[in-house]
Amino acid sequence: MTRRRTVVAVAATVGVLAAPTWLWQASLLPSSYAATDMGYVDDGRAAPGSGSGSGSGSAPPGAVHDHTAPGGGSRSVEQLTAPADRSADVTVELVVREETITLADGTSVEGYTVNGASPGPVIRAREGDLVEARLVNESVPDGATLHWHGIDVPNAADGVAGVTQDAVPPGGTFTYRFVADRPGTYWYHAHQMSHEQVRRGLLGALVVEPAAPSAQPADDVVALVHLYDGVRTVNGSPGDTHVDAAPGADVRVRVINSDNASVQVWVDGAPFRLTAIDGTDVHEPGLVEGRSVEVTAGGRADLVVTTPADGSGARVELGGTAAVVLGPPGAAPPAARPPRDRVDPLSYGTPAPLGFDPAAATRTFEYRVGRRPGFLDGRPGMWWTVNGHLYPDVPMFMVTEGDVVRVAISNGTGAVHPMHLHGHHAVVLSRDGVAATGSPWVVDSLDVGVGESYEIAFVADNPGIWMDHCHNLPHAAEGLVAHLMYEGVTTPFRLGGDNRPE
């Protein structure tokens, strides 16, 4: 009797523990694996309505897929470079170190610096310039890389550890070469251990000025917003940052959000125009008053502010805890309440040609963000899912050069996800089924709110292996990462080991 009872109890215990143990075992990642070997192929050719992303399920990392293009010939990401025979127009050396950062108010924070400061130097290039940046890792122990956020660089220069290069160890160097072909506001940051290195300061701004400078206001201010130990700063300065501007002058303020969630930006004392989003000009931007602009994590917004003619100045509020004050010396415009209404880029500005036809899409993907309990590399927790799959069993969105691609992004979780696609800019077609009516809203970083769904489209014109991930960087480390992959492109680099891009 007792023995039988014990047997039943042991059997029940095994039954209760079997599923978690199996799931735990199955979630363990190999010590290293290629981005092209993780997850499953989603070719985006599923019949309309049946939904893409219904890939065959659970190929563990290490499974072999054939990525050879129909025409034969495969290319390595290392071959996807800027023209080797062209000499650089802008050359910069960026030395990264682990050290104490001294903020403008004298506060010190432990973190990472670029050329001795955080944020690092503002790199300025002119449209069409070939930029050559040499990264020197002096003392970042986990290794470092630089990713050029928002610039559609050739794949070899994308800076993703384990996908387009190996993390640069202390003492090592790596040279990035790319053509800055689109004028606008960008930034660079670490893409090795990025959830830790970006937060702790391994970043800086990059501005590409248009080839025809007459189109620009003369006054041009970079406002890189970053939280150091919870203290909001603009270009490393907490609180108010004064910028001299004549009364009645047009000032372009380039807001860069380097944090993990969106920042509200509004202007007290003057109207403004939102002239560019993520480095793309807004077509015929209207005058904004009493509304704020939401800048996505990783995203940028250019505001052109006309300072008041009476010399009273204007405050560009960055989340309400830091500001850029524009005006003559001594101008102290009062802070107002944050506006309730926001500029909605879906209907802001006026329509203009997109340059391609999203209706003629040749690939259609679904990127459905979810969350469920499970194991990620053996760690139990609540993890993000892509189309119902936990990392690394996530879709590989396969494309061929020249494809017109549509992606339906939806968020079924309780958190906002600022989704960032490397190497491409996508136009927003609709949100929650409502079509865009304003200027083409072109993004590289798109906030997908709780319960929201977006449809975006882009042309696959930049071959390579491109991360498509959440720029709330801890979320990426929790598995919210997929890849856009061109057929026939391979990588010699491996994830795992010393390469941890998230």
Place this chain on the structure above:
Amino acid sequence: MRSVYKVLAALIAIEVAIQAAVMVYAIAGLGLYIEGGGVLDAAAVESGETLFPELIGLILHGLNGMFVIPALALVLLIVSFFAKVPGGVRMAAVVLGLVVLQVLLGMFLHGMSWLGLLHGLNALALFGTAVVAARRVPRADVPVEQRTRQSALT
């Protein structure tokens, strides 16, 4: 085994009480922070920094709720298979079920705030069930004595 069952069930009840306590502690701290001129926005919340000391309450709530309590409930169920507590397996299964429900409510209330009402009420149900489960174990049960009696029989 019976006393293990009792201790585990009691621990779950205590943990639920701690969950309520740390949550109110964190909310009180948040109030103080804002009264003192502190500003919170999405980026600050997601920065991972301890903006005010009571924030530890939120972190503890998350760790307890997602890991410690589910683990205790799972172990309680396993122990219930061996401990001959009258109705013990059923009670342990109900506790585990309520814990799972509580975790799900906690996750989804970030999208639908009204689920927070159910999360609060379900906490009371879970607390009550855990207390009842603990009290199912007869008081007279002293494991050492029982073992001696059993060995005397053989």
